[in-house]
Amino acid sequence: MAMSAGTFSESETHVIITYTQDDGTTERLDTEDLSALEAAAIEEAMDDVPWRVIESRLQVQDPTALRAILWAFRRRTEPGLKFREFDVPGWRRRVRARITREEISDALTNIMREALAKSEDSMIDAVTPHLRKLAEDPDDVDAVLDGLGKGHLTRRAKESAG
Known part of the structure; x- marks a missing residue:
């Protein structure tokens, strides 16, 4: 499922890149740790693609974007x-982009505002599987839903109802 452009806040998205090394250990790289010069170098390396597009x-696990983030950190x-x-x-099995709990909260808050305006939970219900897949910790999605007063939409609520 594709996320709508308005799902995430207009500010920069905090993305965690995980890279599984040859020895099985996982390296965790945070886009917030990039300097402005490193971000500009990534944009330039990707043929002047704007950072918001990167x-x-x-978020869709684009191999060039994932490689560019790893490259910027390696250049250090x-x-x-x-x-x-x-x-x-082996990029498909070794590199992943994930979002943080803060990003999940921002996304679900934005969706909830839209859903409340229409008096429906279907938008939230539709995006939560995608957020779980993107989340660094999938349980963060349920925690944010609980915090927003939408605990009835959590995975455990659905499992107990089924």
């Missing part, structure tokens, strides 16, 4: 590393 491409220790030469073998 963030949306991360390997300054001469060229983007066009940087590869991530």
Whole structure:
């Protein structure tokens, strides 16, 4: 399911990139830790793609966007590393973009505002599986729903009703 442009707040989306290394350990990279120069270098390396577009491409696990984030962090220790030469073998199983609880809260709050205006929960219900998939911790989705007074839409509520 694609998320609507208004789902996430207009501010930058906080994205966590996880990379499983050859030895099985997981490296966690946070886009908030990028400097302005690193973000600009990513935009330039991706043919002047604006940062907001890069963030949306991360949300759909775009391989070029994922590779660009890894490349920017690698350049900290390997300054001469060229983007066009940087590869991530097995990227589908090794690299993931995830969102934080704060992003989940922002998204569900925005959806809830829209849903309340229409007196319906279907919008929230429709997006929660996608948010669980994107979430760094899928249980954060239920915690945010509980906090918004929508506990009846949580996974455990649905399981106990079924």
